[in-house]
Amino acid sequence: MIAREPVGRDSVEPETNTLEMGWRVSGSAERRPTKNCRTCEKATAIPPATPERAVTIVELLVVIMIILILAGLILSISSYVQNKGARARAETEIAAMSAALESYKADNGIYPANDATNSLDPTTATNPSSSSYTSASNYLYIQLSGDSDGNPTTTSSSDTRNYFGGSLKQAMLGPNPPGANTYLRDPFRNSYGYSTSKNPMANPTGYTSANGYNPTFDLWSTAGTGTSGTPSPSPIQNTWIKNW
Numbered sequence: 001m002i003a004r005e006p007v008g009r010d011s012v013e014p015e016t017n018t019l020e021m022g023w024r025v026s027g028s029a030e031r032r033p034t035k036n037c038r039t040c041e042k043a044t045a046i047p048p049a050t051p052e053r054a055v056t057i058v059e060l061l062v063v064i065m066i067i068l069i070l071a072g073l074i075l076s077i078s079s080y081v082q083n084k085g086a087r088a089r090a091e092t093e094i095a096a097m098s099a100a101l102e103s104y105k106a107d108n109g110i111y112p113a114n115d116a117t118n119s120l121d122p123t124t125a126t127n128p129s130s131s132s133y134t135s136a137s138n139y140l141y142i143q144l145s146g147d148s149d150g151n152p153t154t155t156s157s158s159d160t161r162n163y164f165g166g167s168l169k170q171a172m173l174g175p176n177p178p179g180a181n182t183y184l185r186d187p188f189r190n191s192y193g194y195s196t197s198k199n200p201m202a203n204p205t206g207y208t209s210a211n212g213y214n215p216t217f218d219l220w221s222t223a224g225t226g227t228s229g230t231p232s233p234s235p236i237q238n239t240w241i242k243n244w
């Protein structure tokens with residue numbers, strides 16, 4: 001059976017010129033020379049290869065800048081994620097400490113309080129590395145954990161009830177490795193803040209309405225905001241994790 005197909009102007013060969021213009025017999029061996037001829041034409045149309053161009057200093061700088069920008073982005077994202085995780089952990093730990101404080105209150109009729117917790121005032125004290133923070137936190141640790149000498153590496157017959165139960169983790173304690181003068185430490189490696197300054201029952205002599213926030217206890221993490229108290233102290237406290 002003879003099929004016919006349209007043929008473009010380019011494929012018309014000398015042999016097929018004798019056929020009717022625009023149509024020729026399909027399946028004929030006469031097509032092959034036509035294709036070969038086209039390839040030849042294309043091959044001859046390719047321009048001669050140019051020598052490889054060297055990378056300019058400007059292009060190199062652009063690439064380096066792009067790499068630096070990407071590295072900066074990755075670093076800032078990873079630090080954001082870390083900070084977010086630390087804040088979530090501090091919230092969980094503050095909730096665990098608050099629960100332990102309520103158990104302590106149920107047993108003893110009062111929240112743990114001494115001179116250190118009465119004098120630490122979160123309206124003015126913003127440096128978690130200061131002894132006013134660590135002394136109050138040390139007392140809180142001793143009272144809630146029952147570790148009477150404040151040293152988790154030793155046990156004593158004076159040790160009392162651990163109000164934390166299983167919620168007290170090694171990561172919550174400073175110093176590390178464990179030793180004397182242990183205090184409760186936040187995920188930012190600073191002492192937690194604990195104050196009874198506004199509790200009139202715990203702090204009958206030093207009580208003034210200007211100090212502290214809660215009439216029960218103030219418990220907070222400075223969330224790694226630094227140690228500066230100026231401007232004092234509300235802008236810094238906005239990022240604290242706190243129970244008021």
Ligand SMILES: [Ca+2]
Pocket residue numbers: 147148149150151152153154155156
């Ligand atoms: Ca001990």
